[in-house]
Amino acid sequence: MLSTMQDVPLTVTRILSHGMTIHGKSQVTTWTGESEPQRRSFAEIGARAAQLAHALRDELGVTGDQRVATLMWNNAEHVEAYFAIPSMGAVLHTLNLRLAPEQLVWVVAHADDQVVIVNGSLLPLLAPLLPHLPSLRHVVVTGPGDRSVLDGAAPRVHEYEELLAGRPTAYDWPDLDERQAAAMCYTSGTTGDPKGVVYSHRSIYLHSMQVNMTESMGLTDKDTSLVVVPQFHVNAWGLPHATFMTGVNMLMPDRFLQPAPLAEMIESERPTHAAAVPTIWQGLLAEVTAHPRDLSSMARVTIGGAACPPSLMEAYDKLGVRLCHAWGMTETSPLGTMANPPAGLTAEEEWPYRVTQGRFPAGVEARLVGPGGEHLPWDGESAGELEVRGSWIAGAYYGGADGEDLRPEDKFSEDGWLKTGDVGVISDEGFLTLTDRAKDVIKSGGEWISSVELENAIMAHPDVAEAAVVAVPDDKWGERPLATVVLKEGATADYAALKAFLARSVAKWQLPERWTIIPAVPKTSVGKFDKKVIRRQYADGELDVTRL
């Protein structure tokens, strides 16, 4: 028996037309580094999105579901692209300007991008790559920046404002299937080629509703959200769409992501909400400690992308700014969990909930899978790999114009769930605590040993500066932990003392038999422990390992 409800698709077009009418007065404010920021109403954004769509179709010949790329900071023009491109039936491809040049070349070719809209300030990054980007028929430039670097570039170059000028401010948007592609984003994995995640109109619409639910970010037209998280990073955590759905004002930093301008824009524009990764908040804290600024308007901050040090949350609590942990990834749109504590708790009682990754909304189903593939209980103790399912969760990667979608076994289960690659526990109240990346866990005789727990326990020793624990092959157990330790200057602890110290806080079967003292832990370009290097050094016999 079918319902008698109307069959109305959930589309980005609908979010646009709602935002530009019902919330037509809400604003996108873009920082310019000059005395006055640029201010543009949702109604203006909507009219300009229509002009952009006309230009893309009539002038640049974009048809069907062709891909249009952006290489842009967070600003009003990027928001216009966010709505024009999917609403006309094309697919928005946000290019991550932090990708290595060869990766940028690879993803533009793989997505078969026809057009790129680029901020003038990013032309020095794009121009040298253009000869290697044959799919790009047009380059559209917006905002300040020296255009001369494009001289002699093969594709036709256009000025964004000239392209829009004089075109109709309304567009007869096509009817779209809600499962059609709206936007895509490539993950920058450390191994292999980048993987394309393709969001649908449906997934973006549902995710936007969730962002605005009171249990998540809970935003309305009474809010102004400072969107620091880049628009090329998982659609700026869905904020440009979510804000148009309920009329939330956006404050966009453009290229001014340094602590001083961020502090200045917060004090002068008084956003009520913000979203960014921990490093941004660490930099801002140092800035306002040195040069005090009033951040108190920003009552709520969504923090994700990496675990937030509790000390950072405490420091911001004192400034009247509450950091709220969220967990997600490119494959999860990204809202997977948010760490809003349950009701009726004191600040002290809330703390253990705030330092978790948070709780799943109804749209995200979760399960923990153990070393043997078994599903583990939510008891706060059983650690397994987190797998998730839901309407805004990827079930595959884009296979390219002529290829089939990719479903690598290490990323998707047989029944279609996403394997997150994160290992953790879930409490009986549904709060997730992540402990390791799956690839960093030591699989020892059918049990998992957390490398992070061992590292923290070793680093608690007063003589230890740093410690990294990695899995190494073991004939009997499959894998066993190898402890690599950096001692503080002048420290004298020996292996036996370290192991005895560790035995005080860790179960005996988890204690490493292999130890080595090294001068420094190898790091990645963003400062994380580079365990790949340690594993390779061990395999190549480069480490002086003591067994005990």
Next chain:
Amino acid sequence: MLSTMQDVPLTVTRILSHGMTIHGKSQVTTWTGESEPQRRSFAEIGARAAQLAHALRDELGVTGDQRVATLMWNNAEHVEAYFAIPSMGAVLHTLNLRLAPEQLVWVVAHADDQVVIVNGSLLPLLAPLLPHLPSLRHVVVTGPGDRSVLDGAAPRVHEYEELLAGRPTAYDWPDLDERQAAAMCYTSGTTGDPKGVVYSHRSIYLHSMQVNMTESMGLTDKDTSLVVVPQFHVNAWGLPHATFMTGVNMLMPDRFLQPAPLAEMIESERPTHAAAVPTIWQGLLAEVTAHPRDLSSMARVTIGGAACPPSLMEAYDKLGVRLCHAWGMTETSPLGTMANPPAGLTAEEEWPYRVTQGRFPAGVEARLVGPGGEHLPWDGESAGELEVRGSWIAGAYYGGADGEDLRPEDKFSEDGWLKTGDVGVISDEGFLTLTDRAKDVIKSGGEWISSVELENAIMAHPDVAEAAVVAVPDDKWGERPLATVVLKEGATADYAALKAFLARSVAKWQLPERWTIIPAVPKTSVGKFDKKVIRRQYADGELDVTRL
């Protein structure tokens, strides 16, 4: 190009499994009229819903998408039925216990209900009808009430608790299409047969997200919602589903809907939110004026079903309780608008927004259609019939087991929008103000005259007790207004004086030519002006009409 997102259906089953796990500790509290209310956790509700589904399938033989009716107050057992029936693939049919007996017989037959779950206290209503309800194979009774009235009833009678006892507390819920029927509700129109609205899993899921969005009711597990609006009335405005989605505690009044017990349960259980029609809040206000009670926990109240007198909103403001207007109907699930004012206003500036019907969420598209079928601007002045479109809006009525869906021309536009039958204006900020029912508007020479505006203007005259204005046929203009006036005792105003008074506030072309003084305005059973009767009296020549 399709997206790479997972294809996960939006189902009531998912809301249930989320609520009973992540929010397993949230509670449904049902008032019993005794010293202690009944308290049941979401986890228990979920376990009992599984038991109910087993009983319905294994014991009562409910299969496929058969209809299971409820004739119940708001209570925990009714919530169990809300989740068990749709999740097993069957269809929940909530019977409106205020329907006339012949209408109840009609809707049970039309829906082909197989089973009815009934509160013991409602058996005196059901028992005499049973001989006329041949589709009902089983009657399941729950809660207090004399069972002897069922003696000799043809269908098999079961005790709810006995039926559940000992059955498995988990159920292997089937995979369902999100467009499948989940629940149905008949509208009790004043003319013709009741019309069946069939909600889908998808419509209920999306509506639940909207209810929990901060711009709407904005509920979380920190809230307790007092659900006074009956579960047989548009799914209690979607609250049982919305609360399970985010863990909102529910306070259920069962049959204790009188002002005194409502005041008592608010003072002792301290709900933070409530939902009911204006008459409930009027009765409660009189009660707490006579017998003071602390209602201050209930900071937010959703009020709908009829326009709320501004005086009532002011009176509750003084008690620290904010009434927020919502508009909707059975055909709109029901959330159509909510009157949350825009940001940055003083209490005084908020007032003109609070007395509107409110603003549309992104999920509800709206348009105003004028007398000639033209679409009218949102200028706060152009009055037209409101038509709406969206995923939780009906596009047809149920045609019965063997019939096709019904799409009467006066209820659905050719392009599938719902004609609400309400006439009003929309401001440029998207706030809706309703003025008339479409059938009460006077269509005069291609323009519309608001009967409500004329009535209010006439009733402002000091000699007038009541006035009702109806459309009557007119050879030249199509329709013209007829003013029927009830004078106060001893008043002396004549027709000319009344017309002159009216001319001060109304455009000349809107002034009625036909006037009659009557002893009283005919009223419906719920106290509304019964304009059908006046139109018939006029047509039959029963009124003494003066033309001037």
